[in-house]
Amino acid sequence: MTQSTENTSYKDIKKTVLARIRSGEWQPDSLLPNESELATEFSCTRTTVNRALRELAEEGYLERRRKAGTRVLSAPQRQARFTIPMVRDEVEALGGTYRYALVSCDQKTAPDWLTARLALSPGQDVVHVRCMHYSGNTPFQYEDRWIVTDSVPQVKQANFSEIGPNEWLIQTVPFTNVELTFLASRADAALADFLDVAEGEPVFTGERITWLEGRPVTFAKMYFAAGYRMTTQF
Amino acid sequence: MTQSTENTSYKDIKKTVLARIRSGEWQPDSLLPNESELATEFSCTRTTVNRALRELAEEGYLERRRKAGTRVLSAPQRQARFTIPMVRDEVEALGGTYRYALVSCDQKTAPDWLTARLALSPGQDVVHVRCMHYSGNTPFQYEDRWIVTDSVPQVKQANFSEIGPNEWLIQTVPFTNVELTFLASRADAALADFLDVAEGEPVFTGERITWLEGRPVTFAKMYFAAGYRMTTQF
DNA sequence: ATTTCGTATATGTATAAATATTTAAAGTCT
DNA sequence: AGACTTTAAATATTTATACATATACGAAAT
Numbered sequence: 162m163t164q165s166t167e168n169t170s171y172k173d174i175k176k177t178v179l180a181r182i183r184s185g186e187w188q189p190d191s192l193l194p195n196e197s198e199l200a201t202e203f204s205c206t207r208t209t210v211n212r213a214l215r216e217l218a219e220e221g222y223l224e225r226r227r228k229a230g231t232r233v234l235s236a237p238q239r240q241a242r243f244t245i246p247m248v249r250d251e252v253e254a255l256g257g258t259y260r261y262a263l264v265s266c267d268q269k270t271a272p273d274w275l276t277a278r279l280a281l282s283p284g285q286d287v288v289h290v291r292c293m294h295y296s297g298n299t300p301f302q303y304e305d306r307w308i309v310t311d312s313v314p315q316v317k318q319a320n321f322s323e324i325g326p327n328e329w330l331i332q333t334v335p336f337t338n339v340e341l342t343f344l345a346s347r348a349d350a351a352l353a354d355f356l357d358v359a360e361g362e363p364v365f366t367g368e369r370i371t372w373l374e375g376r377p378v379t380f381a382k383m384y385f386a387a388g389y390r391m392t393t394q395f
Numbered sequence: 396m397t398q399s400t401e402n403t404s405y406k407d408i409k410k411t412v413l414a415r416i417r418s419g420e421w422q423p424d425s426l427l428p429n430e431s432e433l434a435t436e437f438s439c440t441r442t443t444v445n446r447a448l449r450e451l452a453e454e455g456y457l458e459r460r461r462k463a464g465t466r467v468l469s470a471p472q473r474q475a476r477f478t479i480p481m482v483r484d485e486v487e488a489l490g491g492t493y494r495y496a497l498v499s500c501d502q503k504t505a506p507d508w509l510t511a512r513l514a515l516s517p518g519q520d521v522v523h524v525r526c527m528h529y530s531g532n533t534p535f536q537y538e539d540r541w542i543v544t545d546s547v548p549q550v551k552q553a554n555f556s557e558i559g560p561n562e563w564l565i566q567t568v569p570f571t572n573v574e575l576t577f578l579a580s581r582a583d584a585a586l587a588d589f590l591d592v593a594e595g596e597p598v599f600t601g602e603r604i605t606w607l608e609g610r611p612v613t614f615a616k617m618y619f620a621a622g623y624r625m626t627t628q629f
Numbered sequence: 630a631t632t633t634c635g636t637a638t639a640t641g642t643a644t645a646a647a648t649a650t651t652t653a654a655a656g657t658c659t
Numbered sequence: 660a661g662a663c664t665t666t667a668a669a670t671a672t673t674t675a676t677a678c679a680t681a682t683a684c685g686a687a688a689t
Contacts, residue, residue, distance in 0.1 A: 170642075183569040195669060206644050211670075227651040227670045236565055240476045241575050247470065331470055335417045341475050342626040345579035345597035363579035363597030392576040404672075429639055440674050445640075461640045462682040633688070642679070650671070657664070 169205040174213035177203075182222060182233050189235035193223070196231075243393050245341070247327060248294040248302055257296030263322045264291040264355075268310065275307055279370065279377035286310040288317070290326045293355060299386070303355045306381040313378060330371075330379060338372040343391070346384070358387045365389045403439040408447035411437075416456060416467055423469035427457070430465075477627045479575070481561060482528040482536055491530030497556045498525040498589075502544070509541055513604065513611040520544040522551070524560045527589060533620070537589045540615040547612060564605075564613060572606040577625070580618070592621045599623045 181187045193199070196214065200207040214231055217223045221240055225231045252259040271279075271287045287307045294302040306326050308316045313334050321329065346366040353360040367383040415421045427433070430448065434441040448465055451457045455474055459465045486493040505513075505521045521541045528536040540560050542550045547568050555563065580600045587594040601617040 172642095183571075197669090206646095207670095208645085209643060211672095212642090215671090225670065226653090228653055228668050229651095230669060236481060240478045241573075242474045242476050244474045337417075338628065339475075340626065340628045342624050343577055343599070344622075344624045345599040347597050361595060363581050365577070365579040388578075390576050390578045392574065394572065394574045431639085440676095441640095442675085443673065445642095446672090449641090459640065460682075461680070462638055462684090464639060631689080633686100635686080636682105636684090638681100638683085640679100640681085642677100644675100644677080646674085648671100648673075651669085653666105653668085655664105655666075657662100659660105659662080 169203050169209065171209050171212040171216070174199075174203055174205070174210060175217055178213060178217060179222065187233050189233050191233055193231045193233070241393050241395060243391065247331070248304075248325070249328070252294065252296045252301055255296065257299070257301070260295040260297070261323075261325050262293045262295070264293060266290045266321050268317065271307070271309075275380060279309065279380055281309065281377065288319075290321050292321065292325055294325070300356045301386050303352060303384040304381060305384070306379060308379045309377050312373060312376045326379075327381070334373060334378060336371045336373050336378055338375075340368075340370045342368040344368070348384075352384055356384060356386050362387060365391070403437050403443065405443050405447040405450070408433075408437055408439075408444060409451055412447065412451060413456065421467050423467050425467055427465040427467070475627050475629060477625065481565070482538075482559070483562070486528065486530045486535055489530065491533070491535070494529040494531070495557075495559050496527045496529070498527060500524045500555050502551065505541070505543075509614060513543065513614055515543065515611065522553075524555050526555065526559055528559070534590045535620050537586060537618040538615060539618070540613060542613045543611050546607060546610045560613075561615070568607060568612060570605045570607050570612055572609075574602075574604045576602040578602070582618075586618055590618060590620050596621060599625070 178187075178193075187193060193214075194202070196207045196210045199210045199214075203210065214223060214225065218225045218231070222234060223231050224234050246254070249259045249261075266288065268286060268288050271281050271285050275281065275287065276283060276285065287309055290304075290306045290308065292304050292306075293300060294304065304325070304327070308326065308330070310316060313330070315333060319326075319329055319333075344366050345363050348356060348358055348360055348362045348364050350360050352364065353362065356364065358364070364387075365385040367381075367385070369379075369381045369383070371378045371380075412421075412427075421427060427448075428436070430441045430444045433444045433448075437444065448457060448459065452459045452465070456468060457465050458468050480488070483493045483495075501523050502520060503523060505515050505519050509515065509521065510517060510519065521543055524538075524540045524542065526538050526540075527534060528538065538559070538561070542560065542564070544550060547564070549567060553560075553563055553567075578600050579597050582590060582592050582594055582596045582598050584594050586598065587596065590598065592598070598621075599619040601615075601619070603613075603615045603617070605612045605614075
């Protein structure tokens with residue numbers, strides 16, 4: 162009954178603007194009318210137009226600069242957003258039963274490559290955890306993780322035989338910055354055994370470095386089982 | 396001189412809220428004070444608090460529901476955002492000189508696997524383009540692309556000998572939806588030659604399906620040269 | 630005990646009106 | 660011509676206020 166015939170919500174404006182870009186009415190690189198003019202056109206306030214355009218810029222369709230105005234981006238730099246789930250959730254979402262197994266856990270001095278990679282001081286201690294994540298009895302992911310003892314002193318008391326280091330870390334220490342890398346690597350003999358693939362097979366691999374206020378917390382390599390695909394829609 | 400001692404911008408509020416979460420003052424799963432109370436505390440309007448909390452929720456730190464309030468997410472589902480650049484830009488950003496070469500371009504009936512993958516009607520026509528992207532004289536990416544003729548009729552007149560199909564598509568047809576997948580695949584003999592790696596080597600691979608208002612536009616497989624790493628920070 | 634319904638409450642959005650900030654562009658002075 | 664300064668135009672943010680909308684929760688009805 163109270164059906165609104167107005168088209169002036171910021172969402173409607175977003176849709177309209179996007180439609181005009183897609184239809185070619187507003188060509189790439191061209192300047193849009195300014196916020197006030199659009200507010201007049203849509204008979205709403207500039208605030209509402211502002212929100213619509215701000216979000217479209219955030220989504221990578223527009224570029225906005227004070228005084229210069231708002232223009233249509235020629236090559237919409239749409240960003241793919243991947244939600245990085247915890248292994249357990251990912252396995253369960255795929256209908257499997259999650260199982261965790263510790264492979265090894267040692268405290269030692271950081272190897273040179275890790276010292277370099279994380280910009281540690283020479284001789285800093287780390288805890289090295291290797292473990293497996295299964296979906297049922299099928300290997301799902303092999304995890305090779307290093308935790309910087311100085312940044313996470315509690316790790317010396319941690320017991321990773323029942324809980325994975327990732328879940329433990331999330332419950333224990335916050336983080337402020339993350340670097341995430343994906344690549345294709347080769348299964349060496351050991352990894353091939355863990356993941357139950359032939360030696361030399363391609364393995365989808367993720368690397369994750371986590372910092373807390375500039376201090377390195379952990380470096381993890383995650384090797385996924387054969388056939389793994391990381392997908393997103395947008 | 397005019398240094399503001401106020402801490403009431405929405406950005407300051409975001410920082411403060413985040414700090415309280417990190418310090419444990421606001422525990423995971425706990426409810427935050429409501430917007431009005433926070434507005435009073437920060438001596439600003441509810442609008443400002445709203446924006447701060449809305450963005451923090453967007454960034455994956457908070458969960459908000461009407462009437463239920465705002466609560467701290469226990470496992471912050473921080474999303475990795477990858478900006479997917481065009482090959483040319485990526486090569487140039489790495490300091491290389493971009494070079495493009497067409498390998499083949501044919502119009503044909505869509506193969507069965509593609510018909511299934513894109514939910515085409517049996518017998519629909521596609522243009523199949525294969526091409527290489529180089530950084531200087533080093534192979535950078537091998538691209539294997541299929542363009543649905545019915546969705547992009549202009550493709551029949553397109554000439555891909557000078558311009559890559561991706562750049563052409565971006566200039567020619569808009570898109571509304573994208574599915575992006577990454578995986579590790581094995582270089583077969585042909586691919587190994589193109590990318591100048593040994594047969595059987597792991598190859599970081601992207602697949603991209605693009606739609607325009609529900610109609611499939613294009614399917615592309617992108618095979619990256621050895622050593623490619625896709626990285627993001629957040 | 631279970632369902633239905635009403636209502637209060639917290640977030641969501643919009644308006645109107647300022648002030649703040651950035652910066653392109655024009656003007657001024659060597 | 661080049662360097663600095665001013666101006667004005669656009670976006671960015673905040674305030675104050677109102678109304679909209681979803682929904683948790685409790686009361687009433689079955």
